Amino acid sequence: LTNLTVKEEAIEDALAAVALLRRTAGIDAARVFVLGHSMGGMLAPRIAAEDSALAGLIVLAGATKSLEQAIVEQTRYLAMADGDLSDADRDQLMQVERLAATVRALTPGDAGKAESIGGAPASYWLDLRGYDPPALASRLPHPFLVLQGERDYQVTMADFARWRAALESRANVTLRSYPALNHI
Numbered sequence: 001l002t003n004l005t006v007k008e009e010a011i012e013d014a015l016a017a018v019a020l021l022r023r024t025a026g027i028d029a030a031r032v033f034v035l036g037h038s039m040g041g042m043l044a045p046r047i048a049a050e051d052s053a054l055a056g057l058i059v060l061a062g063a064t065k066s067l068e069q070a071i072v073e074q075t076r077y078l079a080m081a082d083g084d085l086s087d088a089d090r091d092q093l094m095q096v097e098r099l100a101a102t103v104r105a106l107t108p109g110d111a112g113k114a115e116s117i118g119g120a121p122a123s124y125w126l127d128l129r130g131y132d133p134p135a136l137a138s139r140l141p142h143p144f145l146v147l148q149g150e151r152d153y154q155v156t157m158a159d160f161a162r163w164r165a166a167l168e169s170r171a172n173v174t175l176r177s178y179p180a181l182n183h184i
Contacts, residue, residue: 002114005127006043014040014047018054031055038063038155038183041146045136056143056172061155061183064133064162068100068125070154071118077153134166143172149181 014034022029033056036044041062048054063070075096079089099118103125110122117125137144144167148160160177167173 002112002121003123004121005123006046007127009124010040010043011047011050014043015051018047018051033058035060037061039067041155042131042133045133045140046131048140048142049136052141054142056145057137059137059144059146059163061148061152062133062146062159062163063155064159066103067128068103068118072096072100074154134162137163138166138170144170144174146173146175148175148177149183150177150179151181152183154183 014036018032018034021027021032030053032054034044034047034054035058036042036047037060041059042064044057044059044062048057065073072093075093079085079093102117106117106122106126106129108126111126113122115122146160146163146167148155148157148163150157157177160175164175168175
């Protein structure tokens with residue numbers, strides 16, 4: 001797919017699931033929430049932006065960094081976890097840094113190209129460019145529950161701090177972190 005974005009990958013499915021739940025016997029259609037973990041948490045505000053009738057959102061370890069930045073940071077963390085940066089670790093880091101540089105160099109004119117970049121077309125990376133989940137969340141009226149494990153190296157407390165800064169002043173938002181929990 002040359003025009004794949006997160007809308008086709010995940011948002012449309014989430015909205016279809018919400019619509020199905022609203023039609024399901026025994027479900028209160030006015031009390032349907034969306035829960036997203038990691039990238040799903042990152043996309044929760046985009047889902048809510050397309051469905052103003054959602055009862056609220058639950059964000060579990062919701063990423064706030066660009067996907068290419070997160071890939072580099074996670075790879076670096078894993079490479080350094082044992083305290084020894086091997087040649088293989090250096091090679092892998094160079095590969096993901098090249099991937100991130102390729103993504104950052106994309107222009108809107110690249111959107112229709114079929115070439116895969118890290119397993120996704122340019123349209124996918126461009127769709128996420130400039131997306132700021134906490135900023136969008138701050139403009140939405142929905143209630144939010146944002147939960148974060150403090151031992152998470154994939155989505156870190158820095159991400160949680162961005163959610164907190166954007167949402168903590170709202171009465172319909174709860175933010176909690178858990179010292180002993182990680183990403184899983």
